Amino acid sequence: MLFIFDMGGVVTTTFLMDELYKKIGITQEQFKEICCKKRMIFDELEKGIITPSEFWSEFNKSAKSYKIEPVKNDLFRLYFHPVLNVKTVKIINALKKKHRVVCGTNTIESHWENHMERGDYAFFDQTYASNKIGEAKPDPQFFKVILEAEGCTSDQAFFTDDRLENIEAARSLGINAVLFTDADSLKKEWKRYF
Structure with missing residues (x-):
């Protein structure tokens, strides 16, 4: 998965x-x-x-x-001072024990550099950032690039995002997508995969 x-x-x-x-x-x-x-x-x-x-x-x-x-x-x-969601990081670490976990993010160079300095992308097996792959959500091509790079079919992929239009774009390709509201809700949604 x-x-x-x-x-x-x-x-x-x-x-x-x-x-x-x-x-x-x-x-x-x-x-x-x-x-x-x-x-x-x-x-x-x-x-x-x-x-x-x-x-x-x-x-x-x-x-x-x-x-x-x-x-x-x-x-x-x-003006970019992100705060880490520790509960989400725990979910990522738990999933990584059995599955491949990647980041699929819309970002800009300024924020990419900041996240790199802070080590925010180090939680993932791979990061697919819009400013690096030339595609941005909610364009379905964004997800197609990730699926192709990962050698994964859409039915074997799971995605979470806090923006509904991005969830809908992922679902249009058959990706199992969950709107992120908080880490506790996401953990309940994906608990069978830990």
Whole structure:
């Protein structure tokens, strides 16, 4: 069996975008508008097509009409302070005794580096990150890449994520997917595999 875990919101806390909006002085809607003005720069960042510095350069160009100060630092890195979910890590370690356990995560280079420094990916047998494989959830291709790399069929794969659209995408391929709400619920759901 193959178990695939999302990282942010499952193994660690997620990035608090509200802090970033406050720092820049814009709303969530304005941030999205800026990121989609000329091209989908956040999607490109998440798929590893552009670097964080290229993202912020494009962001600053597109944000000129919002009369905000240009962003000079990688705010995705500066404001990223994930907290480990120890209960989820215990589930990962228990599953690894009998099964292959991997991470399947949408991430950006700034957060990838932070997780690497902290050793967050070391809990897994392998990590499949959107910025490294060029595919992002909820696109089913993200899961197809993992299944192919692992030599696993969808009916032998299990996935958990805190975002419903990602669960639905995995299920569309026949992957056994569970919406993550908390580690105790996940442990009950998968207890027969320990």
